[in-house]
Amino acid sequence: MLSLTRRSLLLLGVLSGAPLLLCGCTDEDGPAEAERKKADADLPLRHRAVADTDRLLAGYDAVLAGPGAAQADRLKALRAEVAEHRAALATGLPPGSPAATTPTAAPSPAATPAAVRSVAELAAAERTTAGARLADLTAASPELAKLLAAVSASGALHAVTLGDSGPVTGPAAAPSPSPSPSPSASASATPRPAAETTALQNTLAAEHAAVYGYGVVGARQPVGPLRAEAQTCYLAHQAKRDTWQRLLHSAGATPAAAAPGYQLPFPVSDPATAKQLAAHIEVQLTGVYAALVAAGSGELRQSAAGALREAALHARQWGADQSALPGLPAPDRATSSPSPSA
Template sequence: MQPPSRRTLLALGLLTTLTACTASVGDRHADPTPPRDPDTPVRLRAIAATDLLLGAYDNLLTVPGARTALLQPLRDDTVQHRAALVQGLPSASPSPTSTPYRSLPTLPELALMEHRTAEAHLHDLDEVGPPLARLLASVSASNALHAAALGDTTPVLTPDADTEGTPAGRAAAVPALQAALSAEHAAVYGYGVVGAHFPDDPQRADARTTHAAHQAQRDAWQRLLGTLTAAPTPAAAGYRLPFPVTSPTDAAKLAVHLETRLTTAYADLVTAVPAPYRLLAATALREAALRAHHWGAPATPFPGTPG
């Protein structure tokens, strides 16, 4: 969702008059440099961090016996991250610069780099426009997936979210938060079906744990909506499944479907809500992406972005 266009603050007649009055001053005070896109510094920092990752991957891939099957797909994702970040740079912006990663990292060191990059992308989330906010949240989720694939499963630390906001911002957030709550209602229902089709083994335990996580996220959205003086949307009596579920294989497929749908819902939420609520949406996006991969979803460089 793009932000609403700004209304013209001056009527045409007033603008014409103002222009005429100031024309005699001449152009000597005019600044020929166009205003800088406020997203540009954030993009440049994100590109520099991505370049360091690419250098680390390249160094590791030159080592005889390198785990190419593991590393190359992660590097390919990182190339796509960089291309997406560069694409948004204004034509007049400086070229991205970064310091090459000169040492030879170990796999745990590379995992830590991915983990820290996932965290770094979130620090400027409230300072950029909605499209870049969505991209950073998605790339951060991908970095977290990379870290997990490389062996680092420690939680990604999300900066504290200030959800106070302005009265207008709080009101604007309600419809999107209600949509997120509805998505969690459906996930809670779906995981009831998932768990019922697993035998009493680790998969059922996983389903119970995930079911509880979605209940907790549902409750969190309900509490937040309550602070916004909005009545939370209630759960439906039932939800139509996307396909019949009659076996453990079907149950795992349903879990993938639920989590993948949630990544899209939460990427949309990052774009739709005012800045104070973006970190909450980005965190939910990352957790859904990690759970989707856990249940067997293929890796994607941009979780929450179909195609």
């Protein structure tokens, strides 16, 4: 890990306030018509997601009514988050349609088991539903894709909370991008859209900061499980940083370099504040990767959704308090960003 004797300070400002990058519009009918067509294309995806969520809500109700009520408080809290998912997914559906106001009667058979009667089955249903949301990422508009990725990440968190730590997979499991093997291949590079390139550069800058941040976290932890976890996260963020660098090279772009100076968002002087820093890093990264989901397409969008989920799970491990939609701003609380050093 990096030593705390390094002169530069950590600037986590690059981890927050990542711009929302949406695909440009080139529709001949004009921006208004293009937006209408995007909304229309999203309708079947929203209907499917709402239907699956209704079935998941029914699973919670069934378990809460049964012997699993020993975990009633925790189940009710998770169910409330699933209800938030439904409300967000139903936004934009035609007024008066059943899916916009009440549970639907025809959920996707692939989303959850036919009947959920135990906490274990409910955990498996959360994980399966999280995977089902990934299947619609490619066809979704940027805004909806970002929402689907956040819902999927939240479902993965719910599954782990309920005791199921299995992988989140689905008809379109998130693959890793396949960058060019070396920067020298840039001569035959295929440029990416400007929005994707900008989002990739922002993501790379965030991972540069995360790598240094975990150097600070590990240096402040005593030998033990938390220091080992910091080392694991440090290596994981190094790998992500290297992946985004290669991907930018393969597109003929010059990857952003690590900043010469960084500033911590708060003093880190002991194991407790180091743990808070790790949680802060991961929560901010969920927003960075949500922006990459919106800006990206195809495999890049899938990979960004997977990274968003991983950041949310790591944030949970470090004790972060997250909203029902990781990576999206919570409507009931403001967020602040650290400022660059002078």
